Amino acid sequence: MSNRVYLYDTTLRDGTQAEDISFQVQDKVRIAKHLDTLGIDYIEGGWPGSNPKDIGFFEAIQRETLSHSKIAAFGSTRRARMTPDQDNNIKMLIEARPDVVTIFGKTWDFHVREALRVSLEENLDMINDSLAYLKERLGEVIYDAEHFFDGYKANPEYALKTLQAAAQAGADCLVLCDTNGGTLPYEIPMIMEHVRREIDVPLGIHAHNDSECAVANSLMAVVGGAIHVQGTMNGFGERCGNANLCSIIPSLILKMNKECLHQGKLENLRRTSRAIYELANLTPQKHQAFVGNSAFAHKGGVHVSAIQRHPETYEHIRPERVGNKTRVLVSDLSGRSNILAKAQECGIKIDDKDPVTLEILEQIKELENKGYQFEGAEASFELLMLRAMGKLKQYFHITAFRVIDTLRESDQCPVSEATIKVKVGGRVEHMAADGNGPVNALDQAMRKALISFYPQLAEIKLLDYKVRVLPSSQGTDAMIRVLVETGDKDSRWGTVGVSGNVVEASYQALADAFTYKLYKDQQ
Incomplete structure (x- = not known):
């Protein structure tokens, strides 16, 4: 089994389907450059056939030089009752001049009958000839098997036939999609094992977070043999979001020993996450795993005392690995160790035997009892320490x-x-x-x-x-x-x-x- 996992980011397409998120063309270009710097393998720029903004992105990105990432255009299989060369969406995928094309097709027989309103055989033809047409003209083609897990559970034989139709057309990777986000992690390995027995094409995973399992499902798919993982930065996406690459990437590298970023790139993860929040005009989620402000923040005095001796006592990784840092919070739960750690962080020398330490601790507890909160007001806490030590000038x-x-x-x-x-x-x-x-x-x-x-x-x-x-x-x-x-x-x-x-x-x-x-x- 390969140790290499390819990362496919769909923030610029699937991520923009989230409520409250809208990117202008230049925003999308800037995000693509951040993702390229991080070392993402594929950046899905949008659906050229759906709106002028996505067409504008593919025109603008041609003027940029990326060091690593390939740009992917997204679209659907041809419409029923026409050939690929007659379908305008297929034409626009080619005209966008991407490095890669990703198209999705129907896997669930329920969707074929009710959404497409075509026969099951016609759907297989739509998948096969659309991919074959694009493969001949663009080289690298990825197939997203929409609703694969729901389709497999409803009719495994037909779901596998859709993958075989894509494989026979020369698709470079078949991505199994949990489009409705309802699959649970324990279901993934058995289904992946069956697919791998029947299909001899690299597999990928595209998970949504409607059951809060998108990251777990993506990691379980890698355990089951997937070498291609799709997701978005910060988990942006429709409804409850997509699989969060900010959690998947460090888990793959630091916990599963997979290769997916070049050496030294992981340290850029938090910076990339926050840059994309900024461009989305959203406040970063402080409790987000790995990259959030609170991910390595310690409040309880026992915790702080322990991490000062051995950080691994209450930190599952060293935060610097992902560009984050340990933070010591000060509150009425604090002990002397919090005060000392915070003073050190602020560059203030203080002795653990100094009565001032206990005085500061009592002041904090008294002030928080009145309603003060220093966790988001660390400058006020630093001034409190300096006043207690007699080291703060009264400027006015x-x-x-x-x-x-x-x-x-x-x-x-x-x-x-x-x-x-x-x-x-x-x-x-x-x-x-x-x-x-x-x-x-x-x-x-x-x-x-x-x-x-x-x-x-x-x-x-x-x-x-x-x-x-x-x-x-x-x-x-x-x-x-x-x-x-x-x-x-x-x-x-x-x-x-x-x-x-x-x-x-x-x-x-x-x-x-x-x-x-x-x-x-x-x-």
Whole structure:
């Protein structure tokens, strides 16, 4: 059995069928270049016969030079009652000038009768002559056996006949598709074994995630002899998504000792994942296996103490292998080891016997009891440590602020104005600013007041702002937590504020954000 597994990415076609995902042509080109850099063998660019955007991609990608990946065009077998040379979709596959063509055909007799409304024999002819026609003109042709596992379970004899029709036409790989995503992992090996006895053509797998088994099914197919795996980055895809290549790739390499990326490429996995999230305009899933922010994040004090001695105690792989890193979270579950690890991560020297360590730990527990959360606000935690150690300069002191919302016309939005008084050294600045809402007005007023003292604050941008009403029986008098993400040209950082007043909580988070920028620039 071959140790080589070929990776086929369909993010640009199947991935775009997901709710909330739409790529422009240039987005698709940029994603293709990221996938090429990672070392994906095949990149499915779209269905040239379905929409102008996919036609545009195949035109645009001709102007790019890829170092490794082959570009695949996707389409269907010819229509019933016509020859391949008469079918416009088949013609457009050829005109797209891809390196490879992938076409799908019907495997499930139920679909042949009800969807295509043709005889079972006619369907076999459609598969065979479509593939033969394309093979003669393009060289490499992959056949996707749509609904294969459902079709096999309903009528194994006919499902195998469809594969034989494709094999006889010269298909280079037959991909068994779990199109509805209902197959379970224990079913895969027996079916694969039967197919391998009957078919002497390389096999592949294309799994959907409707039963949360797409990754497991793909890996079981490789165990069963598949040498070609289809999926999408981050599991993007229709309904519940496709098999997630970000989980499949490291599992194949690190756990199954399969060859699918060149040496040193796996370390680019997280970077590629996040680049594609960015181009999809989606927030990365923090709990995603291997590449998510929380994949190697440790919160319990016992866990942190153990991983400091031996990381494998609570990490199934070294996170650096996939471009990720170990993170230590700080919360009311923390022990002394969390504080020490976090201090080390921030470059702060602290002794485990120092009473300050216990003081920080008690402060964290007290603050989290009030509603603070430092897991998404690590800059606020670093400032807390520095204050406790007496190592943080007071860059400014806000002596007063006021925020006013005024509704001038009932059919218009209220106007927000913030006034602030800030003291730096012996000098006081008194500033006012308008804003799109009270928090934006306060942010603008603080910047105006401080920028004459600290011009570098002009570099920072408010990137994200989250408000959460904390669980309480106090109704509108409940406590509010504000998490702010701020960034400059070099980095991003999170800060937190908690109060019964949303403006006060926002002020706390903003003040920490400005303070952290000033501290960071002095290091």
